[in-house]
Amino acid sequence: MSRPVRVRFAPSPTGIPHIGNMRTALFNWLFARHSDGKFILRIEDTDQTRKVEGAIEKIYESLGWLGLEWDEGPDVGGDSGPYMQSERLDYYQSAAKRLVEQGDAYHCYCSSERLAEMRAEQSKRKEPPRYDRTCRELTAGQRAQKEAEGLASVVRYKIPFEGITSFDDEVYGYVEFQNALLDDYVILKSDGFPTYHLANVVDDHMMQISHVIRADEWLSSTPKHVLLYKALEYNSPKYAHMPMTFGKDKAKLSKRHGATALLDYKDMGYLPEAMINFLVLLGWSLDDKTEIFSRDDLIQHFSLDRISKTGAVFNAEKLNWFNGYYIRQLTTDELIERVMPLLDAQLPADVKRPIDTEYLKEIIPLIHERLKLLTEITEFVSFFFVDDIEHKADELIGKKMTQDSSIAVLEASLPKLESLAKFDTESLEQVLRPLAEELGLKTGQLFGTLRVATTGKTVAPPLFQTMEVLGQDKCLKRIGLALEKLKGMD
């Protein structure tokens, strides 16, 4: 009989959650949803010195952006609260007390200066840095004396001198460690706050966490936790360590790899659905061909046994492809909705607000499949909105064209376009295609020149459709401007 699935995402509020954290959150969330279990948010704020103002809001925002809703947490409550570790100090302290009384832990009065010195010595001698266990053997009398002196103390776990601590990891399988090589690590700091090791064990037990799904970097501290579960007579949860995410240099992803905060990607114009699809494939796969997963697909198919053991490099190129793909899947209206705030913020002030949605509906189909990032939208559509465009002279003269031939092209086009009763794609094509032949030019030369003249860009959506949306007046006016520019060049 296995217990109900309860997993947690337990970030510490020390900054903006980065990609790696959020991938861990994703995997936990998927496992919970797949298993019909609970996804719990717990804030591990046990380090008073590293607390960052506003970090918790960023955690909410990051989860929210990806749509990873949590069932229990500091803000939504739940039966296992409080969900902020700083509000659970009593639990940790009594656990530590119990361990001391049982003889599984002891007070240590060594100063951090002494410890630092000791470690320096050890590394000089090329020895593994470890606590020398000075305080482990203190007699009751010695302890009383230290207390009387008013010395602050930490509580250290008393690692057995012999034996092996092992566990079965859901991803890595059987892993074992020699107790003799483990350090008497601190479980309670001198300020009365627990370390991660104690806090996560106490909380995971009290919150009835069934599976601990966390990054690989925790693998080597897991025996400490296993020992703690045993000493406290708790049932150990199952462990699933997942491979880490690396930067291009294969080192643990960190700030120096550029944008690493999840929300940076939101700001850069990525879609959360693309991000999820990309992130889940970093360390998990369904089979040999499926690449695209909707949220429901993932919930349906996600499983721990398909998590790989190898670290994955965060490769933004593939993310870009996913993003383009998901943008293309949106309907015109959906894309407008997502892009509207960006346009509102980025389009020049003299463009009328609110931005004309009907007009956008004509424009979007032209640029939709060209968009890779939402933030590119302004660059793609501004020439539709702006009144006067700026022509670059050298762009006005295309490949295999000269100043004179460009002028000729525009002058020949003008009357044809002016005479058009209907300024739509078909009519435009009907007059412009023959015109190229008349002028003895390739269609590309004619259309290219007109493209730059009407849009101000060398790269734009198909000419006729663009001109139709732009409208006759704007096109004629812009061609006129282009002619002036070309003629005034000498």
Place this chain on the structure above:
RNA sequence: GCCCCCAUCGUCUAGUGGCCUAGGACGACGGCCCUUCAAGCCGUAGACAGGGGUUCGAGUCCCCUUGGGGGCACCA
């Protein structure tokens, strides 16, 4: 230095002893389409780190080497 983990194309990965002359995706390159750019379609190059075993047979199992990563705080 010690401990732990990992090892298939540049990257993400499929592969759980014969279905592998190793599959897919991104990227790269070439082509088609074509008024530019995209998108789409077609195609090409590209990997089992090395060495020993085990086996009739090893990318798949074992060992060693090498390489990479992670951990070794009163941080999580």
